[in-house]
Amino acid sequence: MSQRIFLSPPHMSGHELTLVEEAFAGNYIAPVGPMLTAFEKEWADYTGIAHCLALSSGTGAIHLALKEFGVGPGDEVVASTLTFIGSVSPVTFLGAKPVFIDADQKSWNLDPDLLAEFVAKRAAEGKLPKAVVVTDLYGQCADLDRILDICRPHGIKVVADAAEAAGASYRGRAAGKGADAAIFSFNGNKIITTSGGGMLASDDPKLIDRARYLSTQARQPFPHYEHTEIGFNYRMSNIVAAIGRGQLRVLDERVNRRREIFATYQNALGSIDGIDFMPEADYGRANRWLTVMLIDAERFGADPEQVRLALEAENIESRPVWKPMHLQPVFEGVTCVGGAVSEDLFRRGLCLPSGTALTGTDLERIIGLIKGCR
Numbered sequence: 001m002s003q004r005i006f007l008s009p010p011h012m013s014g015h016e017l018t019l020v021e022e023a024f025a026g027n028y029i030a031p032v033g034p035m036l037t038a039f040e041k042e043w044a045d046y047t048g049i050a051h052c053l054a055l056s057s058g059t060g061a062i063h064l065a066l067k068e069f070g071v072g073p074g075d076e077v078v079a080s081t082l083t084f085i086g087s088v089s090p091v092t093f094l095g096a097k098p099v100f101i102d103a104d105q106k107s108w109n110l111d112p113d114l115l116a117e118f119v120a121k122r123a124a125e126g127k128l129p130k131a132v133v134v135t136d137l138y139g140q141c142a143d144l145d146r147i148l149d150i151c152r153p154h155g156i157k158v159v160a161d162a163a164e165a166a167g168a169s170y171r172g173r174a175a176g177k178g179a180d181a182a183i184f185s186f187n188g189n190k191i192i193t194t195s196g197g198g199m200l201a202s203d204d205p206k207l208i209d210r211a212r213y214l215s216t217q218a219r220q221p222f223p224h225y226e227h228t229e230i231g232f233n234y235r236m237s238n239i240v241a242a243i244g245r246g247q248l249r250v251l252d253e254r255v256n257r258r259r260e261i262f263a264t265y266q267n268a269l270g271s272i273d274g275i276d277f278m279p280e281a282d283y284g285r286a287n288r289w290l291t292v293m294l295i296d297a298e299r300f301g302a303d304p305e306q307v308r309l310a311l312e313a314e315n316i317e318s319r320p321v322w323k324p325m326h327l328q329p330v331f332e333g334v335t336c337v338g339g340a341v342s343e344d345l346f347r348r349g350l351c352l353p354s355g356t357a358l359t360g361t362d363l364e365r366i367i368g369l370i371k372g373c374r
């Protein structure tokens, strides 16, 4: 059988190995060093977010941001229900309670109208949520300005979970810019990868200073390491940062290629009865991290699982849309505002192979197989 086609495999540019060798030559095989500093500076330059902290994961970045925003036991933190668990698990690390909000039709992201209603209700009850974690789903930005307008008057902090959205833009700004904190992920399946890693970014230097301190075991500046609070071991390695610098150099190219892949699928399949694709909101430019197709089983003649299995039989990986958090057994009983939109997207959605190293021949083959399911 031909080599497996993965959903979103790593795609190195060639710059990475040169930079890793440079890091080895300097012997900074450690969670400190010049690659780390340079990666953070280059990420700040790229996103326009003034201060950046490279970490071992995107999940860790959300954890530190929420901790710094004072989230603790008993607090509520609002999040998109249609997201990956890493967006939400840090809420539980802090002993706080998630509240889920449904997606909207236009962007598949947290619905600002439902958020406004929920915040008004909690304001009337006199117990506001501490923070909102807003996912930029599949590389499309949520309507951040509207969400900030709802949250700022109440002092609710907004964390932009741009884990999937590196290279995307919103009203001419980079994904995450303008939120109280933004996080990015360089996990192996993301649009650019360092094997694993994350970035916390904010225009507030105090937030990043505190997060840096907490990410390196909260060591007070004494030769003997004095501790006045408990921290974490969340810092990125200097070697990993070298990979990140190499990947950042090609991020814009990767976005263009992902968008081209999306357009290829859409042009080939979009006019078939029962097939639709993820919309692009008019306020931004998505990075199209994954191409997501919606299948109406009755009109198309096959359901998403049948298409997935047909591809799998040819050693091609595809995957359902994220299962909404409010349907996850681990979050049984958690409040969800709405839910019908994300449930419908979960039922009809299929993420197609979207890696930037896919060839035209690969795409034709995948498209032919999908058509054959009709």
Ligand SMILES: *Cc1c(COP(=O)(O)O)cnc(C)c1O
Binding pocket: 056, 057, 058, 059, 060, 083, 084, 085, 086, 087, 135, 136, 161, 163, 164, 184, 185, 186, 187, 196, 197, 198
């Ligand atoms: C990948 C991802 C995360 C977690 O990032 P890690 O670096 O894997 O910890 C968080 N949120 C979303 C939406 C993601 O897709």
